[in-house]
Amino acid sequence: MPGSKKSFILLLVAIMLCVFVLPAFAGSSISETQQELKDVQKDIQSRKEELSQNKKEQTRLLREIDTLKKEIALLEGEISSLNKKISTTEDKIAETEAKLQAAEEKVAQLEELLAVRLRVIHKHGNVSFLEVLLSSTSFIDFLTRYNDLQQLIDKDKTLLEECQQERDNIIALKETLEEQRQELLALRRENLNKKQEVEKKRTERQNLVAVLQADYEETNRQIEKLEEEAKKLTELIKRMQAAQSGTASRGTGTLIWPVEDYGRGWITSHYGYRTDPISGRKGAFHGGLDIGIPHSRWPKSRSYTGNPVRILAADSGTAYTYPMNGGYGNLVIIDHHNGISTVYAHCDSFLVKSGQAVVQGQAIAIVGSTGYSTGPHLHFEVRVNGERVNPLGYLR
Numbered sequence: 001m002p003g004s005k006k007s008f009i010l011l012l013v014a015i016m017l018c019v020f021v022l023p024a025f026a027g028s029s030i031s032e033t034q035q036e037l038k039d040v041q042k043d044i045q046s047r048k049e050e051l052s053q054n055k056k057e058q059t060r061l062l063r064e065i066d067t068l069k070k071e072i073a074l075l076e077g078e079i080s081s082l083n084k085k086i087s088t089t090e091d092k093i094a095e096t097e098a099k100l101q102a103a104e105e106k107v108a109q110l111e112e113l114l115a116v117r118l119r120v121i122h123k124h125g126n127v128s129f130l131e132v133l134l135s136s137t138s139f140i141d142f143l144t145r146y147n148d149l150q151q152l153i154d155k156d157k158t159l160l161e162e163c164q165q166e167r168d169n170i171i172a173l174k175e176t177l178e179e180q181r182q183e184l185l186a187l188r189r190e191n192l193n194k195k196q197e198v199e200k201k202r203t204e205r206q207n208l209v210a211v212l213q214a215d216y217e218e219t220n221r222q223i224e225k226l227e228e229e230a231k232k233l234t235e236l237i238k239r240m241q242a243a244q245s246g247t248a249s250r251g252t253g254t255l256i257w258p259v260e261d262y263g264r265g266w267i268t269s270h271y272g273y274r275t276d277p278i279s280g281r282k283g284a285f286h287g288g289l290d291i292g293i294p295h296s297r298w299p300k301s302r303s304y305t306g307n308p309v310r311i312l313a314a315d316s317g318t319a320y321t322y323p324m325n326g327g328y329g330n331l332v333i334i335d336h337h338n339g340i341s342t343v344y345a346h347c348d349s350f351l352v353k354s355g356q357a358v359v360q361g362q363a364i365a366i367v368g369s370t371g372y373s374t375g376p377h378l379h380f381e382v383r384v385n386g387e388r389v390n391p392l393g394y395l396r
Helices: 003-021 023-124 126-135 139-241
Strands: 267-269 272-274 284-286 289-292 310-312 317-322 330-335 340-350 356-358 363-367 377-384 387-389
Touching: 023 139, 317 340, 330 363
Parallel strands: none
Antiparallel strands: 267 289, 272 284, 289 377, 310 363, 317 330, 317 356, 330 340, 340 363, 340 377, 377 387
């Protein structure tokens, strides 16, 4: 359990001891102080809940921000890839345009050449045939020259058709590349819009985290103020206790282990500073020992075997029970009447009545997980003259 919560529940211990042991001393004053401390404790518990919810929300938002960052990185990678594809496509378009221009020039040249030849043949007709005949040295030479002339014209036509086909292919390729470029540009615009939206979400989440962190710090400051108020109440209670009689039976001063069947190897959290398991606050003071047990022996567990773990009185004294809805849950406090008191928190149920005299080793409660608890365990504290001390210095 968090140290800050323990400090206030132990204040309540002192008040309860005063109520039961010294009703004649200043009953109304102790009762009023008890109620005041209860109010402070309730306020602290409420703020602890706020801290816990705040931390959960911060954690959720930070995970969401991390996801958004990854999404932005992915979009940036896609945009970079699209930019490269667009650049490559534009280079191909430029190259295709150069080829198209060359092809069109070649087609124009061939068309002009073929047109000249055809015009000459059309204009001169038989004259052209006669010229070929007269310039021939023989009839065979005539046929050869005439055939060559016809083949030349046919070749020009074939070459022209091939060039026209090549030009048409280049035009089709250019159109295809242009369509690809437009598609890539559209994808890039879409990804840029997505990136802008994701960055907006990330900024919003970061702003929310900043607000939550500010609220968290403010709530911590309020808790610190309440703790100071509770300390003042503790001093007042000590002065009240100082006047009580010492007629009740006293403990031995040496404490036995308070959990049946589960020894020191089951300590889950020691006395001292730690990270609060509920709020996540670092440097929280833990004023006792947390001694865990298996879930199979916890009455509220689904795997419960029907064999609960008993909490034992660490020493003889007077036991006081106090059921609570928050904080330490169901609580047993034993006043050993020698300036020492012990606290047993998160009980599942009580085995003694409030104000009952108990002996060392007597079963007083069942280990549970009531109040602010992350699992079944006993939170055990030792107080000397109202102040928390390390229980390991007193346990044998």
